[in-house]
Amino acid sequence: MEIVFDKVTKNYGPINVFRDLELKIDPGDFVFITGASGSGKTTLIKLILNQIKPSSGDVMVDGKALNHLKNKNEIDKIRRKIGVVFQDYQLITDLTIEENIGLSLDIIGYPSGKIASRIDEVIKMVKLQHRHFLFPSQLSGGELQRACLARALSIEPEVILADEPTGNLDPANAWNLIKILQEINEKYKTTIIMTTHNMDFIESLDKKVIKLGKKEHENS
Amino acid sequence: MKILKLTFHHIRRSPFQSMVAFFTVFTCFFILNSFIFVNRGLSNVLNYFETKPEITIFLKDGLDEATVKSVGNTLATYPGIKEIRFISKDKALSLYKEMNKDNPLLTEMVTASILPASFEVSTFNPKVLEVIAQKFSSQTEIVDEIIYQKDIIQSLLTWTKIIRSSGIALISLFITIAFIVIFTLIGMKITNRKDEIKISRLLGASKFYVKKPFLLEGMIYGLTGSLFGFILSFSVIYYLRDTINFFFQPIIFVPSLTIFEPLLLLAEIFIGIFIGLSASWLGARRYIKW
Numbered sequence: 412m413e414i415v416f417d418k419v420t421k422n423y424g425p426i427n428v429f430r431d432l433e434l435k436i437d438p439g440d441f442v443f444i445t446g447a448s449g450s451g452k453t454t455l456i457k458l459i460l461n462q463i464k465p466s467s468g469d470v471m472v473d474g475k476a477l478n479h480l481k482n483k484n485e486i487d488k489i490r491r492k493i494g495v496v497f498q499d500y501q502l503i504t505d506l507t508i509e510e511n512i513g514l515s516l517d518i519i520g521y522p523s524g525k526i527a528s529r530i531d532e533v534i535k536m537v538k539l540q541h542r543h544f545l546f547p548s549q550l551s552g553g554e555l556q557r558a559c560l561a562r563a564l565s566i567e568p569e570v571i572l573a574d575e576p577t578g579n580l581d582p583a584n585a586w587n588l589i590k591i592l593q594e595i596n597e598k599y600k601t602t603i604i605m606t607t608h609n610m611d612f613i614e615s616l617d618k619k620v621i622k623l624g625k626k627e628h629e630n631s
Numbered sequence: 632m633k634i635l636k637l638t639f640h641h642i643r644r645s646p647f648q649s650m651v652a653f654f655t656v657f658t659c660f661f662i663l664n665s666f667i668f669v670n671r672g673l674s675n676v677l678n679y680f681e682t683k684p685e686i687t688i689f690l691k692d693g694l695d696e697a698t699v700k701s702v703g704n705t706l707a708t709y710p711g712i713k714e715i716r717f718i719s720k721d722k723a724l725s726l727y728k729e730m731n732k733d734n735p736l737l738t739e740m741v742t743a744s745i746l747p748a749s750f751e752v753s754t755f756n757p758k759v760l761e762v763i764a765q766k767f768s769s770q771t772e773i774v775d776e777i778i779y780q781k782d783i784i785q786s787l788l789t790w791t792k793i794i795r796s797s798g799i800a801l802i803s804l805f806i807t808i809a810f811i812v813i814f815t816l817i818g819m820k821i822t823n824r825k826d827e828i829k830i831s832r833l834l835g836a837s838k839f840y841v842k843k844p845f846l847l848e849g850m851i852y853g854l855t856g857s858l859f860g861f862i863l864s865f866s867v868i869y870y871l872r873d874t875i876n877f878f879f880q881p882i883i884f885v886p887s888l889t890i891f892e893p894l895l896l897l898a899e900i901f902i903g904i905f906i907g908l909s910a911s912w913l914g915a916r917r918y919i920k921w
Binding site for chain 2: 460462483484487488489490491492493495501502503504505514515517518519523562
């Protein structure tokens with residue numbers, strides 16, 4: 412799934428987040444998005460999800476300009492191909508972790524007979540075997556982030572958007588999460604777009620980096 | 632997660648709100664069935680009188696046999712007469728005793744002398760009754776009293792009309808209340824679950840997908856309210872059936888169960904579901920903006 416930003420400008424009232432942003436993310440890419448706080452990292456994720464509209468320009472996902480979609484259901488179809496790890500988790504508070512993952516699978520129309528085994532699979536992948544029956548309020552920040560990753564992975568997405576997924580994790584768990592994302596990227600050619608402040612990851616991994624807050628975009 | 636599971640999860644989360652919706656629909660259908668029952672009963676009463684055009688002429692005491700016979704002969708000259716029955720004082724007593732055989736207190740003091748003899752005349756054409764009534768009401772030396780069904784039917788028709796109109800008005804009011812209650816309740820639930828809906832939408836859920844549990848919830852209120860309203864009202868009616876029918880005898884005010892009841896149940900369930908679905912659909916349309 413190709414993602415293209417064609418001269419995208421985003422303003423929040425009088426505040427300009429970015430102007431005429433142009434970028435292209437190819438299928439199978441692993442991209443770090445970095446930049447200072449307020450540089451528009453989360454805004455970029457929200458634009459890809461069509462959660463917000465650009466002030467001008469086009470955000471193209473899978474060849475479709477999101478702000479010119481004729482059929483309103485198109486955006487739902489696109490979202491079903493994207494797994495998201497939200498910065499603020501966005502887990503439903505009165506559903507357990509496995510129910511949250513189950514809901515996500517139900518939304519994409521995953522075969523109901525296979526949902527339980529798929530939940531087990533991703534729960535093991537993020538090492539939450541002993542926490543899956545708990546509610547979000549009963550988990551730590553790090554566990555919530557892993558639960559969120561499990562939900563994103565469960566739908567076998569074409570793209571994973573991870574908004575500061577390591578922000579609440581200790582270094583060991585953070586590297587573990589990066590390892591999982593790398594594996595997914597290499598094994599299934601899933602596009603990974605991850606926002607982060609952590610320069611260790613960026614410097615240690617040979618991946619594409621998009622720096623926001625500056626005019627130029629770097630490729631490492 | 633299965634849609635039904637999610638819907639019951641919503642219902643369990645706010646049990647008192649759900650109970651209000653259920654009881655409003657339940658009350659609506661309980662009242663509806665009560666009016667259907669009274670209306671059917673009155674129709675049976677009306678039908679009884681309309682299909683048996685009859686006039687009863689009570690005779691004065693002490694009339695000789697020739698006079699009684701001449702009354703009978705005069706009655707026989709009218710066209711369209713179906714049957715003329717003479718009820719002597721003794722026959723009247725035996726009928727009275729038969730009617731009150733379960734209540735000896737009502738029979739022990741009564742003798743044939745206090746009951747009047749009478750002619751019961753039934754016709755094929757109710758209009759003949761009017762002519763007979765006019766003719767005999769002027770013969771005060773022979774006739775003690777005339778009981779003529781026209782007045783009863785007129786009175787019954789008036790009551791049926793009043794009950795039917797007030798029933799329609801009351802049921803319309805309750806349907807409106809049930810609709811507004813479900814609409815408001817679904818609106819409140821959507822507002823309470825705003826975050827959940829937004830998250831589901833971000834995960835790719837269609838608008839219909841997020842609306843489904845609310846539509847199903849409305850349908851459940853309609854289904855359960857109408858079903859239990861029917862079951863309770865008909866249980867009460869059929870529990871009291873013998874007592875009611877005894878009171879109205881010989882008319883069958885509450886008939887035996889027929890195909891009508893299951894059909895009525897199906898119709899009411901359909902109406903209940905329709906009310907619940909339309910109210911929740913409007914609620915979901917009005918409140919789900921994301």
